[in-house]
Amino acid sequence: MSNFDKIKSITIKQPLKLDCGKEISNFPLAYETYGNLNEKKDNAILVFHALTGDQFASGQNPVTNKEGWWNYAVGPGKAFDTEKFFVICANVIGGCMGSYGPGTIDPKTNKPIGTNFPVITINDMVNAQHNLLDHFKIEKLFAVAGGSMGGMQVLQFVSNFPNKAKVALPIACTASHSAQNIAFNELGRQAIMSDTNWKDGLYDGKTSNPDKGLAVARMAAHITYLSKKGLQEKFGRNLQERSDLKFGFDADFQIESYLRYQGSVFVDRFDANSYLYITRAMDYFDLTKQHGGNLSKAFKGSKTKFFIISFTSDWLYPTSENKDIVIALNAIGADVGFVEIKTDKGHDSFLLDVPDFLSTIKNYLSTTYININERRI
């Protein structure tokens, strides 16, 4: 990977006390922005990325040369319309796109920090990103938004900083990571840790990486992002460039070939240790427990307008878990909207071209921006 010099970042000087008890300071937080911050500084939207995302939500990622992960949603005229809004997205701490993470080179040893990096949480990620508001001198964000782990960050952000966002859009997420999701994350971690190249997390990041383990982790996870129906319709039992079964263990089926491909391209852009740290952060996420078993307390007194979205075929963060957030908000009379979008595209729906989903967000944001300004809600 090259072009790392094209990454923008701030250095967070003041110490950040992590949930694990350790303290970090003078660390980089990489970010990217889209659109322009207006004079009143009231059009900023902070977007949070999911497990394997980064700060390059839109356009071309200069490091991977691939499209931004939320290209369908962020851009001129899109759901998060960058002709109207100033979209900020940061790489989470623990990530591998320029923010402080296990891949950061330790100047003392000249090697990656690896598993000497402290275990971080969603709370830590959000607290680090809050520094961006000071950096851009933004008093109050218009919105915070994100899907999956990005949605968890939305919930944590609003809970930590109750009056810093007028609108919150948690999408396809949960307030409390389920046993099933912890199980899938553990499967991925075990795949990485059982790769002999992992070396207790102290691989050098150049000559030997636990690529095989990381690829398997990605393959397993990728299945959970899709729906059974979606897989069946896209691949069925179609064979991969062959007319008959080969009676071996090559990729006979298209779905096998597809997963292998997904695994192989993933290792080129993602660090295995980051995968361990970020999945751990997701597993530890339990906003309900943070508030003594009462999720409503996380949002008590909040004037934020919430808009929660789930997808019918998402079995990883099912509608029921999204609805638990709606119920907690209704219990305290918060301003909340909720819709379950019908789609066969599974959990990945929030990243894909799902017109109903994208148009509803676009209209909601533009109308709400006008309403807030006119009525001074």
Add this chain to the structure above:
Amino acid sequence: MKEEFKVISKLIDEKSRVLDVGCGDGILMEYLSKNKIVDVRGLEISKEKVKKCLSKGLAVVEGDAEFDLKQFPDLSFDYVILSQTLQAFMSPENVIEDLLRVGKKVIVTIPNFGHWKIRVDLLFKGEMPITKNLPYEWYNTPNLHMCTIQDFYNFCNNKGINIFKTISLNGQKISKITPSNLKYKNLISELGIFLLEK
């Protein structure tokens, strides 16, 4: 603007919290937020309609009133509105009970099955009536529990529900319903609008 919504709007005090159950496209919610200083929320079962509401920036939650009213705490709204939806529920009795639990006051509108045209249709044609407010055939109607203004009046009395106001709507004509004119209004009203309290 539907006459019905104007009547409902007049029943609502300024600066109150309102829940519109079965809010549809959010027309009433929009009307209320434009004409009154109210904090209005909606509950709607149809995904398409919820998306329309959210596109307008309205705080609407997708859900089924028969299950999802439970998430709202006791007396969490000043007014709960149920406009021409009661007859479509599996258990109108339970829904009314929940509405009265969630709202300090409840506004219920019912399409009146006692209207003379309906009575005449059934009497002379011997067929299930089809009208402007009830445009369905018997085999595809979502209306499971039709009732008359008199029926609903009796229901409230039997259940010990206080009726503050009853208003008759016949075309553009708005009039009060009282115990003394009830039989007559039950014959000439297309809609009955009830303001209730537990």
